[in-house]
Amino acid sequence: LxxxxxxxxxxxxxxxxxxxxxxxxxxxxxxxxxxxxxxxELYASxxxxxxxxxxxxxxxxxxxxxxxxxxMERIIQNNVRNHSHHLVTGAFGxxxxxxxxxFGRLVSITEAPWGDGLDLDVLDIPSSxxxxxxxxxxxxxxxxxxxxxxxxxxxxxxxxxxxxxxxSSTPYADLDIASTDCAFFSVxxxxxxxxxxxxxxxxxxxxxxxxxxxxxxxxxxxxHSFPELAQSEAKGQTPxxxxxxxxxxxxxxxxxLAAYGLTRLRTExxxxxxxxxxxxxxxxxxxxxxxxxxxxxxxxxxxxxxASSAPVIDALSARGIKLGKGYGKHKDTHIRIANFxxxxxxxxxxLSMLEEHFPQNA
Amino acid sequence: LxxxxxxxxxxxxxxxxxxxxxxxxxxxxxxxxxxxxxxxELYASxxxxxxxxxxxxxxxxxxxxxxxxxxMERIIQNNVRNHSHHLVTGAFGxxxxxxxxxFGRLVSITEAPWGDGLDLDVLDIPSSxxxxxxxxxxxxxxxxxxxxxxxxxxxxxxxxxxxxxxxSSTPYADLDIASTDCAFFSVxxxxxxxxxxxxxxxxxxxxxxxxxxxxxxxxxxxxHSFPELAQSEAKGQTPxxxxxxxxxxxxxxxxxLAAYGLTRLRTExxxxxxxxxxxxxxxxxxxxxxxxxxxxxxxxxxxxxxASSAPVIDALSARGIKLGKGYGKHKDTHIRIANFxxxxxxxxxxLSMLEEHFPQNA
Numbered sequence: 217l218x219x220x221x222x223x224x225x226x227x228x229x230x231x232x233x234x235x236x237x238x239x240x241x242x243x244x245x246x247x248x249x250x251x252x253x254x255x256x257e258l259y260a261s262x263x264x265x266x267x268x269x270x271x272x273x274x275x276x277x278x279x280x281x282x283x284x285x286x287x288m289e290r291i292i293q294n295n296v297r298n299h300s301h302h303l304v305t306g307a308f309g310x311x312x313x314x315x316x317x318x319f320g321r322l323v324s325i326t327e328a329p330w331g332d333g334l335d336l337d338v339l340d341i342p343s344s345x346x347x348x349x350x351x352x353x354x355x356x357x358x359x360x361x362x363x364x365x366x367x368x369x370x371x372x373x374x375x376x377x378x379x380x381x382x383x384s385s386t387p388y389a390d391l392d393i394a395s396t397d398c399a400f401f402s403v404x405x406x407x408x409x410x411x412x413x414x415x416x417x418x419x420x421x422x423x424x425x426x427x428x429x430x431x432x433x434x435x436x437x438x439x440h441s442f443p444e445l446a447q448s449e450a451k452g453q454t455p456x457x458x459x460x461x462x463x464x465x466x467x468x469x470x471x472x473l474a475a476y477g478l479t480r481l482r483t484e485x486x487x488x489x490x491x492x493x494x495x496x497x498x499x500x501x502x503x504x505x506x507x508x509x510x511x512x513x514x515x516x517x518x519x520x521x522x523a524s525s526a527p528v529i530d531a532l533s534a535r536g537i538k539l540g541k542g543y544g545k546h547k548d549t550h551i552r553i554a555n556f557x558x559x560x561x562x563x564x565x566x567l568s569m570l571e572e573h574f575p576q577n578a
Numbered sequence: 579l580x581x582x583x584x585x586x587x588x589x590x591x592x593x594x595x596x597x598x599x600x601x602x603x604x605x606x607x608x609x610x611x612x613x614x615x616x617x618x619e620l621y622a623s624x625x626x627x628x629x630x631x632x633x634x635x636x637x638x639x640x641x642x643x644x645x646x647x648x649x650m651e652r653i654i655q656n657n658v659r660n661h662s663h664h665l666v667t668g669a670f671g672x673x674x675x676x677x678x679x680x681f682g683r684l685v686s687i688t689e690a691p692w693g694d695g696l697d698l699d700v701l702d703i704p705s706s707x708x709x710x711x712x713x714x715x716x717x718x719x720x721x722x723x724x725x726x727x728x729x730x731x732x733x734x735x736x737x738x739x740x741x742x743x744x745x746s747s748t749p750y751a752d753l754d755i756a757s758t759d760c761a762f763f764s765v766x767x768x769x770x771x772x773x774x775x776x777x778x779x780x781x782x783x784x785x786x787x788x789x790x791x792x793x794x795x796x797x798x799x800x801x802h803s804f805p806e807l808a809q810s811e812a813k814g815q816t817p818x819x820x821x822x823x824x825x826x827x828x829x830x831x832x833x834x835l836a837a838y839g840l841t842r843l844r845t846e847x848x849x850x851x852x853x854x855x856x857x858x859x860x861x862x863x864x865x866x867x868x869x870x871x872x873x874x875x876x877x878x879x880x881x882x883x884x885a886s887s888a889p890v891i892d893a894l895s896a897r898g899i900k901l902g903k904g905y906g907k908h909k910d911t912h913i914r915i916a917n918f919x920x921x922x923x924x925x926x927x928x929l930s931m932l933e934e935h936f937p938q939n940a
Contacts, residue, residue, distance in 0.1 A: 221609040226822060234603045241596045246772035247583040249902070282644025282774075285801045285818035311801075318800025404819055410608035412644075412774045412821025438680025439647045439673075456647035457766055459774025459821065460588060540611070 220562050221554075223540040224355045224516045225384060228558040230408025236468040237461070245464045255460065256452025262467030269470045269478065270386065272393050272417055279445040280458050281414040284383045286440070287400035289315040290416065291347070291379045294426035294442040295398065296321050297434060301345035305333055305361070305511075306354030307543055308381060313349070331357050331518070333511025336365040346425075347377040347397075353385035355405075356543035358504070358518025358552065359511050363391040370395040377425060387473060387557070388485050388515050397422040403462060406515065407469050408558035413462035418442065473557060481557055488563040489514035489555050495567055496520075499576045505550065517553045518542070521574065525551045531573040537566055582924050583916075585902040586717045586878045587746060590920040592770025598830040599823070607826045617822065618814025624829030631832045631840065632748065634755050634779055641807040642820050643776040646745045648802070649762035651677040652778065653709070653741045656788035656804040657760065658683050659796060663707035667695055667723070667873075668716030669905055670743060675711070693719050693880070695873025698727040708787075709739040709759075715747035717767075718905035720866070720880025720914065721873050725753040732757040739787060747877050749835060749919070750847050759784040765824060768877065769831050770920035775824035780804065835919060843919055850925040851876035851917050857929055858882075861938045867912065879915045880904070883936065887913045893935040899928055 221228040240246065248254045263278045272278065281287055292300060292315050302313040304327040316323045324342050328334045341348055348369065353360045370378050379398040382389055384405045393399055397419040404411035426442035438444065439455040448455045473481060493512060496502045501522035506512040521528060525548060529539050542550025553566070583590040602608065610616045625640045634640065643649055654662060654677050664675040666689040678685045686704050690696045703710055710731065715722045732740050741760040744751055746767045755761055759781040766773035788804035800806065801817040810817045835843060855874060858864045863884035868874040883890060887910060891901050904912025915928070 219606060219609075221606070223609070223611050226609050226611060226819065229603075229608055237599065237603065241591075241599065244581060244583070246591055246766070247581075247585070247588050247900075249585050249588060250773070282648065283818040283820070286644065286648075289800060289802075315800045318797060318803060320795075320797040402819060404608070410821070410823040411612070411819040412824060433682075435680060435682040438651065438677045440651075441680060456645040457588065457764060457773040458645070459772070461772040462774060538609075 219536045219538060220559070220565070221538045222559065222566060223538055224552050224554045225405040226411050227405060227554045227556055228408060229410070230469055230472070230558045232469060232472050233409055233465060236465045240461055240464045246461050248460065250457050250460060251453060258460070258464055258467070259449070259452045259454075262463050262470070265467045265470035265474070266415070269474050270393060270417070275420050276393060277418040277423060277446055277449060279416040279418065279449060280454055280463060281416060281440055282412070283414045284381065284400055284402040285311065285315070287414045287416045288312045288381070289319070290437065290440050290442070291398045291400070292316045292319055292321060294429065294436045295377050295379070295422055296347050297429055297432070298322055298346065299324065299342070299344045300347045300349055301326070301341050302349045303334055303336070303339070303351070303361070304328070305351060305359045306330065306357035308354050308356060308383070309351040312351060312381060328359070331359065331505035331507070333359040333506060333508060334361060336361060336369045339369070341373055341376065345376060347379055348373065349379050351381040352389060352391065353382070353513050353515055355384040355516045355552070357506070358513045358516050359506050360385065360513040362510065363389050367392050367395040377422060385513070385515050387478065388482055390482065393417055403466055405554070406556045407466060408556060409462060409465055409469060413459045413466065415466075481560070484560055485555055485557070486514055488559065489517060491563055491567060492517050492553055492555065495570060495576065500578055502574065515555050517555060519551050519553065520549060521551065524548050528570070528574045532569050535569060537569050581898045581900060582921070582927070583900045584921065584928060585900055586914045586916045587767040588773050589767060589916045589918055590770060591772070592831055592834070592920045594834050595771055595827060595831060598827045602823055602826045608823050610822060612819050612822060613815060620822070620826055620829070621811070621814045621816075624825050624832070627829045627832035627836070628777070631836050632755060632779070637782050638755060639780040639785060639808055639811060641778045641780065641811060642816055642825060643778060643802055644774070645776045646743065646762055646764040647673065647677070649776045649778045650674045650743070651681070652799065652802050652804070653760045653762070654678045654681055654683060656791065656798045657739050657741065657784055658709050659791055659794070660684055660708065661686065661704070661706045662709045662711055663688070663703050664711045665696055665698070665701070665713070665723070666690070667713060667721045668692065668719035670716050670718060670745070671713040674713060674743060690721070693721065693867035693869070695721040695868060695870060696723060698723060698731045701731070703735055703738065707738060709741055710735065711741050713743040714751060714753065715744070715875050715877055717746040717878045717914070719868070720875045720878050721868050722747065722875040722877075724872065725751055729754050729757040739784060747875070749840065750844055750877050752844065755779060765828055767916070768918045769828060770918060771824060771827055771831060775821045775828065777828075843922070846922055847917055847919070848876055850921065851879060853925055853929060854879050854915055854917065857932060857938065862940055864936065877917050879917060881913050881915065882911060883913065886910050890932070890936045894931050897931060899931050
């Protein structure tokens with residue numbers, strides 16, 4: 217049975233990934249020393265591929281950590297002295313806030329009802345907040361924040377640092393990295409890779425802030441503090457032995473996606489998202505959780521079935537189409553459908569199977 | 579050219595590893611959800627394989643993190659309120675202490691001259707130290723601490739927590755896990771895997787201590803705090819999306835090593851270590867850095883060549899035998915030779931090439 221995973225992450229592998237892993241094993245990539253010139257070249261090469269694909273400014277840093285959750289923690293430790301403000305549209309926004317609470321920071325939250333979304337242009341951010349934490353796309357609720365609104369927020373609050381979770385939206389989301397201080401993602405979503413690597417893209421200002429906090433005696437951590445990450449980066453190294461294999465594969469996939477064409481990729485994924493949204497909008501029982509089209513995610517689509525989702529999930533699973541369950545308490549009533557680059561060309565098959573097992577006019 | 583990596587990590591892949599990775603890709607392991615029953619089974623299966631191989635008591639926890647360096651940090655955050663005491667026999671002992679300093683803990687150190695080693699039986703540990711941090715095998719200096727001495731230290735200081743870095747010694751070292759509170763390793767050394775996964779083996783007491791610190795209001799972190807790791811573990815989960823592929827491969831390799839036979843493995847590796855030691859001991863110019871045989875590492879052997887090591891390293895590299903450079907400032911004068919399970923059967927070839935390019939009677 218040829219399985220296609222529409223689960224929101226870990227998800228379907230991008231089609232070139234198994235080949236890149238095989239090549240890496242043949243080349244001996246997992247055995248190269250992380251203190252060698254070969255590794256420095258690999259760091260530079262993957263960094264260049266990401267800069268090219270995501271239009272990362274040349275003075276921004278690219279750091280490798282273990283996961284996106286770790287990225288949240290490091291951003292809090294290194295960029296927040298007392299108070300971070302969190303824009304929450306789902307469970308992952310809370311997860312970001314939890315990392316701040318876990319390290320004793322004051323947290324304030326602006327939260328949208330589940331499945332709504334936030335209009336950043338009318339938000340008032342508390343003056344004592346040093347950093348605004350934004351989940352650009354929340355996988356739990358299928359909502360998304362317009363990248364252009366993040367740029368406008370940055371212009372309204374030029375003195376506050378802005379950290380943006382792009383875990384489940386990059387490289388689809390056209391985020392202006394220059395309007396962020398930290399953007400971060402993990403590789404098992406839009407890049408279609410095995411999990412086990414997180415990436416932090418950090419502005420010079422984010423590094424400076426960490427150095428200020430350190431000078432003030434605030435514990436910013438050791439091996440994955442921003443200054444240590446930056447010092448290692450300058451040598452083409454990481455502070456610890458990193459996931460070298462994943463760093464190799466990430467560079468290769470970033471080049472594949474660039475070769476496919478980012479504009480083409482975005483156009484095609486947007487079209488697929490609209491087709492899935494339309495299926496639910498026209499359904500007699502089903503609906504998209506996010507009613508406001510401006511706040512709907514194009515990369516993780518959350519549908520409500522008006523009944524238990526288990527029979528539909530099971531029926532499609534038996535035929536090789538794996539859908540995601542709802543998040544947390546919505547496990548049995550929602551379905552979640554990922555729409556990542558690995559899913560290009562697979563939406564028609566998904567929708568025709570949905571029509572068989574969850575027909576629009578039941 | 580058939581390359582054999584004797585570098586101390588990342589090192590030679592264990593011969594079954596590429597096959598396990600291929601199988602995992604065929605089975606779709608990288609796409610399984612980390613919140614699924616399939617993942618819970620995988621966690622249990624790899625945990626059972628490690629418990630079997632390393633004789634981990636049933637009430638001890640097994641937690642997955644990003645690297646051994648992260649393990650050091652989590653142990654400090656969760657088990658040290660004020661003061662940790664560090665037994666240092668090389669650079670990795672200092673790295674452990676640095677994580678404590680980075681989070682504002684008081685650190686005291688007992689340090690051996692580089693290449694010596696420590697006799698734990700005569701050590702006096704400061705009474706205010708809550709935790710004793712031990713690097714059981716230090717890859718930088720090629721020294722090792724007798725596991726039996728760690729058990730005696732535990733008996734002398736029953737009220738202090740003991741954390742042991744077994745990164746470059748497990749599964750060779752016959753460490754009594756029950757005499758430790760935290761033992762930790764990464765997978766790119768003795769398990770011969772690609773880097774990108776760390777493992778913490780924690781006693782019930784280590785978890786209790788973290789809960790006490792948390793109740794006192796000490797920031798023990800969030801997603802990788804011991805209580806969160808334990809809560810997730812109870813559900814067969816990890817707090818973040820982990821390196822699922824590596825967790826799969828680790829279980830497979832642990833079963834392979836158990837099938838090979840741990841006693842046989844230890845006997846054969848000890849014999850290989852002795853052969854390499856003897857080569858340097860009988861050499862007119864070379865020597866083993868660690869002069870005291872009781873403190874010599876059997877898994878990472880550091881040799882001095884009496885001259886620059888680069889010509890020998892380069893000559894062997896050209897013939898497919900990769901040796902490690904010396905650590906840090908010893909980069910050009912030492913060589914480091916890993917003796918992990920992946921190197922079984924390869925020592926004769928190494929020694930005959932050494933005899934050609936660095937003859938015993940030059």
